[in-house]
Amino acid sequence: MAIVSRTDSQCLICVFAACALLYEMVIATTLVLLFGDVIYYFSLTVAFFVLFMGIGSGISRGVEGQALLVLVLVELVIALLGASSSFLLLYVAAYTRSGPYILLTAFIYIALIGILIGMELPLLFRLTEGQGDPQKRFGFLLIADYLGSLIGSLLFAFLLLPRLDITGTSLAAGGVNLLGVVYAIARVRFPIRRRMALLAAATACLVAFAAVGLEVPRIQAAVDEELFAISDHTEIIRNFRTRYQKVVVTLTPRADIEVEEDNGRYRELVGTLARSPSDTWIAVYLNGYLQALSPLQSSTDFYHHAFVHPTMLLARQRRRVLVLGGGDGLPAKEVAKYVEVQDIVNVDLDGEWVEFVKNDPLMRAHNFDSLRDPRLRLIVADAFKWVRESTERFDVILVDFPEGIDVPLARSYSTQFLKDLKRLLDDDGVIAFQANFFDNSAFWCVVKTMLDAGYSVIPHHTKDPEEQEGFMLLSKKPLDVAGFDQKVASYPFLDPRLMVSERELRAFGDPRSLTRHIAGLEINTFFRPSFLAYYRANFPWKLSIGAD
């Protein structure tokens, strides 16, 4: 005697499958947000979900009788786990800042949700017993299950994630899951007392979800504060999401920076050198990655000083400059200091972000209104595409994409992109790349790829002894560094203490030392992104988000 009719069972499995897929996507997307590296974390999440679903389907065989009660309880627990998953993961990320803890939390969630999801289909199958040929019955259930997954995936990509963000999505999925539970209880003949108890439990959960739903903005704000706070006095003054990225801007008193940083003396030097009129430091994060930390309204910041100026000085001419990325206007701010610059083309993907930077008083004060410089042409486009289609030529090209390990990063270091850039580069021009690491296999893999693409390369790094960030200077002919120090001295806005010296350039660019460093490494191409493997090997489970 069947307990659940065929239509009911199909509806239920469709709803449950959609929710299951949403939980899977929510966990994978949260991990991608925290660690970058989309292919890696998506595959791993799917792999472990499948494994535990298998285990769950095995466990369901041991359920004797009471299949309906078990199913309802399973769904209640799934709804609770699924709805809380993104919150707890972000919470653990914010308060422990530890990759292994986050991954452990994710693993526990995946294991529990996976096992319970694996039990859904076999249990429902058993509940439809006695309604015709088992094989056919199973087929119909399965197709509803798969249809639910498709609906879940489409809802996630086109509606839920863009509208509700990750936390809202997980909560919404939990709510829909609970509605499924209520439907199941309502449609099925239960002994009345148990039915009331279950209904009460489901309703209580629904009310709780709704209450949490109203609090989402505040919870999100608390987590953000924890993630992006450099000190107790850090103030998050801008926090919004564009179509492409999450933008966070914070202000911190200078005193706290010096206390927080082990290397306070160096930062103090930078702050003084920068002649900042302000006692506040500004930090800009894109998708959680720290882009720049510097005194507010200072004439320069140590990172872009070290990145932009050696490139400008080593190019034979400085008339036409291309900036890829750099929507914060900070590379353009440094470039605009040279009177001989005639054209600056700045290409950034995110129109909302550059509009914000152009109009926000704080950002305008921070980048000295560089995006409104009359010499600057702002283009909103995918830099890869724009470069591939452009026919312009430039003396200097600065590649300053937001950091983070991801496919786009591997793509920007690929042979293919490097070949494209070459076409835009003047014969005596210089390209600069940046990397948030230096002197490891990932760095030298990129250098080898550049050499392989036919460039002459000089690697160098920021002068911060604690956190060296790497740069690569690329040119078609070997660069002549003679007289570099004199050139630095001839520009009043340059400070030799913040950038590489002639002696260092010679040492870094020495072909013998380069050959030694790149020996045995694979080059990074579009088809074989070996960079990702080297990066992962160097920074296993590195949390790529937040203030630390």
Next chain:
Amino acid sequence: MPTRFRARSLVLVVLLTAATAMVYQFSVVSALIFIMGDSILLFSVFTGVFLLSMGVGSVLGARPTAAMDISFIRVQFSLAALGLVALPLVFCLFAASEYARRRGIILPQPAVVFTFWANGLLIDFLFGVLTGMQLPLLAGLFRTLRLQDRSLASLLGFDYLGSFVGALAFPLLLFPSLGLFRTVFLASLINTTTALLSSALLEQRRSRSVWTAAVLAALVLVAFLTSHTLEHAIDYFVYGDR
């Protein structure tokens, strides 16, 4: 051939094909992410479509037919063949559109994007249908061959295990060390092997299968060995002589 040995070997086939299904799925999505960006959108849509097509496949595979053994072998060979052409097809489309643009032929952008999506989804759908057909076919085969019930129950478990292995091996091992092309060619070679193996186990059309497998394996091997040339050829069409 002892029945138990046959049942166990068929379970091994299930494990391997479930693993290759995951590898195909992730390879196609990765290729499209490299070409089109927007990774989370692509991942979620393609996962959903893959699951749905597996559902369609499982319904198709559950239809009672006389020649389930032949269907099963054909499915394996089809997977191998699809694995051989799918990714080169994606990249050839990309190369063709870039080559046209470089030659000054302006293609309407929406049409290009539509073609990429349609092609990717079609490939994903075919992989899903073929993968989904296997399990019900095998379940039917087990019944007609009167293999032990216990092995039938373990089929599903091995299917899950294979998916796990495939989904884990792709990002950790295959993609970084072999690259996209060689990864799918390896999967295609595995499917050729499982096709041949199941043909031997089911004692069906053995000589025909051997020929098909030989041709496929030769093609896959050539593709595997010339994959660097293929990459350079695509680069040439996309970037010209630069």
